[in-house]
Amino acid sequence: MPQRSADAPEAVRHRQQPERPRGLAARAGRWLKAWSWLNLHLASGTQEWLRRHFTPAGQGVLAATFAAGLFGLDTRLTAAHQAFAFGLVLLAVAWLGTLVPLPKLRSHRRPPSRAAVGAPCRYKVEVANTDGRIARGLMLHERLPDPRPSRAAFLDTRAPVEATLNPFERLLGYPRWEWLVHQARRAEAPAPVQLPDLAPGSAAELTLALTPNQRGWLTLDALILGRVDPLGLMRRERVVAASARCLVLPKRYPIPQLRPPGRRRLQPGGIEQASSVGDAREFIGLRDYLPGDSPRHIHWAAWARCGEPVVKEYRDEFFSRQALVLDTCPAAGADPVRFETAVSAAASLIAPLGEQPNGPDGLLDLLLYAEGTRVLTAGRGLMSTAAMLEVLAAVEPQPAAAFAHLAETVTSRAARQSACLCVLLHWDDARRGLVARLRRSGLAVTVLLVDGQDDPAASGEDFIAVDARDPAPALARLSPDWSLHGDHRAA
Numbered sequence: 001m002p003q004r005s006a007d008a009p010e011a012v013r014h015r016q017q018p019e020r021p022r023g024l025a026a027r028a029g030r031w032l033k034a035w036s037w038l039n040l041h042l043a044s045g046t047q048e049w050l051r052r053h054f055t056p057a058g059q060g061v062l063a064a065t066f067a068a069g070l071f072g073l074d075t076r077l078t079a080a081h082q083a084f085a086f087g088l089v090l091l092a093v094a095w096l097g098t099l100v101p102l103p104k105l106r107s108h109r110r111p112p113s114r115a116a117v118g119a120p121c122r123y124k125v126e127v128a129n130t131d132g133r134i135a136r137g138l139m140l141h142e143r144l145p146d147p148r149p150s151r152a153a154f155l156d157t158r159a160p161v162e163a164t165l166n167p168f169e170r171l172l173g174y175p176r177w178e179w180l181v182h183q184a185r186r187a188e189a190p191a192p193v194q195l196p197d198l199a200p201g202s203a204a205e206l207t208l209a210l211t212p213n214q215r216g217w218l219t220l221d222a223l224i225l226g227r228v229d230p231l232g233l234m235r236r237e238r239v240v241a242a243s244a245r246c247l248v249l250p251k252r253y254p255i256p257q258l259r260p261p262g263r264r265r266l267q268p269g270g271i272e273q274a275s276s277v278g279d280a281r282e283f284i285g286l287r288d289y290l291p292g293d294s295p296r297h298i299h300w301a302a303w304a305r306c307g308e309p310v311v312k313e314y315r316d317e318f319f320s321r322q323a324l325v326l327d328t329c330p331a332a333g334a335d336p337v338r339f340e341t342a343v344s345a346a347a348s349l350i351a352p353l354g355e356q357p358n359g360p361d362g363l364l365d366l367l368l369y370a371e372g373t374r375v376l377t378a379g380r381g382l383m384s385t386a387a388m389l390e391v392l393a394a395v396e397p398q399p400a401a402a403f404a405h406l407a408e409t410v411t412s413r414a415a416r417q418s419a420c421l422c423v424l425l426h427w428d429d430a431r432r433g434l435v436a437r438l439r440r441s442g443l444a445v446t447v448l449l450v451d452g453q454d455d456p457a458a459s460g461e462d463f464i465a466v467d468a469r470d471p472a473p474a475l476a477r478l479s480p481d482w483s484l485h486g487d488h489r490a491a
Contacts, residue, residue: 029171030155032171032172033154033155033171033173034151034155036171036172036173036174037149037151037154037155037173037177038151040173040174040177041148041151044148044181045148048146050062052235052237053234053235054233054234054235055228055232055233055234055235057232057233058091058094058232058233058234061087061090061091061233062087062091064083064087065083065084065087065088065090065091068080068081068083068084068087069081069084072084090231090233091233091234093229093231094229094231094233094234095229095234096229097229097230097231097234098229098234098235098236100236102138102225102227102236102238103129103131103133103134103135103138104129104130104131105127105128105129105130105131105135105138105198105225105240106127106128106130106240107125107126107127107128107140107223107225107240107241108125108126108241109123109124109125109126109208109223109241109244110123110124110125110126111123111220111244111245111246112246113246113247114246114247114248114249114386114390115212115218115246115247115248115249116212116248116249116250116251116252117212117213117214117215117248117249117250117251117344118211118212118213118251119211119212120209120210120211121209121210121211121212121246122207122208122209123207123208123209124205124206124207124208125140125205125206125207125208125223125241126203126204126205127140127195127198127203127204127205127206127240128198128201128202128203129198129199129200129201129202129203130201131200132200133200134197134198134199134200135195135197135198136197137227137228138194138195138225138226138227139192139193139194139195139225139226139227139228140192140193140195140206140208140223140224140225140226140240141189141190141191141192141193141208141223141224141226142189142190142208142210142220142221142222142223142224143189143220143221143222143223143224144185144186144187144189144219144220144221145184145219145221147181147182147184147185148181148184149177149180149181149184153180154173154176154177154180157176157180158176159175159176159179159180160179160335160336160337161175161179162175162176183214185213186212186213186214186216186218186219186248187210187211187212187213187214187218188210188211188213189210190208190209190210192226193206193207193208195225212248214248215248215249215250215251215340215343215392215393215394216247216248216393216394217245217246217247217248217394218245218246218247218248219243219244219245220243220244220245220246221243222239222241222242222243223239223240223241224237224238224239224240225237225238225239225240226238247390247393247394248393249347249389249390249392249393250340250343250344250346250347250389250392250393251344251347252344252347252348252351253344253345253348253471253472253475253476254348254472254475254476255348255349255351255352255475255476255478256352256476256478257352288308288309288310288311289308289309289310289311290311293311294311297311298310298311299311320363320418321363321364321365321416321417321418322363322364322365322417322418322419322420322421323364323365323367323410323413323417323419323420323421324346324349324350324364324365324366324367324420324421324423325367325368325406325410325420325421325422325423326342326343326346326366326367326368326392326395326423327342327368327403327406327422327423327424327425327431328342328368328369328370328395328396328397328398328402328406329369329397329398329399329400329401329402329403329406329425330397330400330425330426331400331425331426331428332400334425334426335468336397337468337469338425338426338450338451338468339397339425341450341451341466341468341469341471342423342424342425342450343392343395344471345423345448345450345466345471345475346366346368346392346423347389347392348475349421349423349475350364350366350378350385350388350389350392351385363377363378363379364377364378364379364385364388365377365413365417366378366388366391367406367409367410367413368391368395368406369398369402369403369405369406370391370395370396370398371398372405373405373406373408373409374391375409375413376388376391403430403431404430407430407431407433407434410434410438411434411437411438414437414438414441414443415441417443418443418444419443419444419445419446420438420443420444420445420446421445421446421447421448422434422435422445422446422447422448423448423450424447424448424449424450424463425450426449426450426451427449427463435447446464447462447463447464448463448464448466448474449463449464449465449466450466450468450471451465451466451467451468464478
């Protein structure tokens with residue numbers, strides 16, 4: 001995890017805690033929401049328990065048996081008690097079928113270290129039969145973590161859809177529950193895979209697949225071995241592999257090949273490398289020692305040969321350096337979709353800018369605020385673009401006040417950059433001032449504004465508007481010089 005900036009103010013370093021409601025009416029409303037959360041939590045837990053222990057046919061038999069028991073209480077008026085008895089017998093026989101123990105299997109899965117949002121993620125699972133009997137009719141599937149929100153999250157979180165609901169719907173909180181469950185469910189539950197019959201001592205390799213729908217760490221709760229009873233009504237399950245996780249990279253959109261504008265700039269001290277101390281300029285040869293030369297530049301082997309002190313001589317380097325600035329500081333109450341779209345847009349631009357920006361001499365700087373201003377550089381043996389994507393996979397929204405720290409860092413590095421591409425969440429005085437300062441310094445600046453066409457403060461400004469719900473068209477229309485083909489900028 002990135003370290004927090006030591007000079008960041010308390011308002012930036014610590015998230016503001018939700019304000020507790022005051023007054024009798026507010027406390028009563030909070031109590032009703034807590035009561036609603038308890039009911040939704042129990043109902044969802046019961047539904048998950050039924051899904052794990054009963055097949056769809058078994059759930060139908062269970063529901064029919066329960067209904068027949070209610071209508072068949074008076075055996076003189078209806079024959080529903082007969083259907084109740086028949087359903088009860090079916091469920092009892094199915095339960096007896098689940099008592100047969102599962103065979104002993106040894107499994108080993110190889111989950112991928114990385115996946116991508118919206119792309120199928122396939123991985124191998126090796127299963128070996130260590131039991132003395134043939135393993136038949138078995139299935140494997142992954143169990144994902146429980147997505148149900150906690151009580152505190154349910155009470156203190158406001159879903160974007162609640163703005164269009166009436167007070168009664170907001171009080172019950174079911175739309176908020178559905179939204180929180182959707183946010184916590186990072187992938188859809190994969191379908192079970194049928195395991196072939198395994199003789200004692202034999203093994204098989206299966207391919208499991210799931211499709212992540214959110215970036216970040218995806219946890220695979222457990223690998224489950226299961227079998228359905230002979231009637232096909234109930235299941236017996238056992239955990240055969242512990243939890244694992246993989247990092248899901250942000251969703252990326254097609255981007256045309258780019259030729260960033262700007263010229264090569266002088267890089268005082270050369271390229272920063274974490275493993276070096278002092279200047280890292282290009283070495284060009286040796287010369288005699290002069291008073292004032294740094295002792296770190298002494299070439300000891302040459303001094304031993306000639307008997308006179310000799311130092312290494314360097315020259316400053318000029319090369320192309322592009323900056324990609326990601327705004328991670330949304331305004332209070334902003335739609336979370338905007339933030340995710342901005343991260344995906346930045347992730348889509350990293351490969352075109354970082355892998356072939358200006359040949360082997362090009363560098364790409366990714367600047368963002370993540371509990372402290374971070375500057376990540378790719379190219380010329382430094383960080384890879386894949387490592388940058390891993391950072392974007394875990395980035396979270398930051399306080400709005402933190403943008404000032406990011407803007408200060410971006411401005412201080414403007415003299416080194418050849419061009420700058422900013423992915424901004426909205427258009428206010430702070431962001432307008434940052435872009436104006438960069439352009440006054442002679443830097444070629446292109447702005448991608450997420451949902452900029454809906455921002456009244458951005459009227460008349462020069463930027464590329466990106467639709468938060470469908471950013472692909474705007475990104476696909478980027479021309480090689482970072483502009484748009486046609487007249488698609490803000491009016």
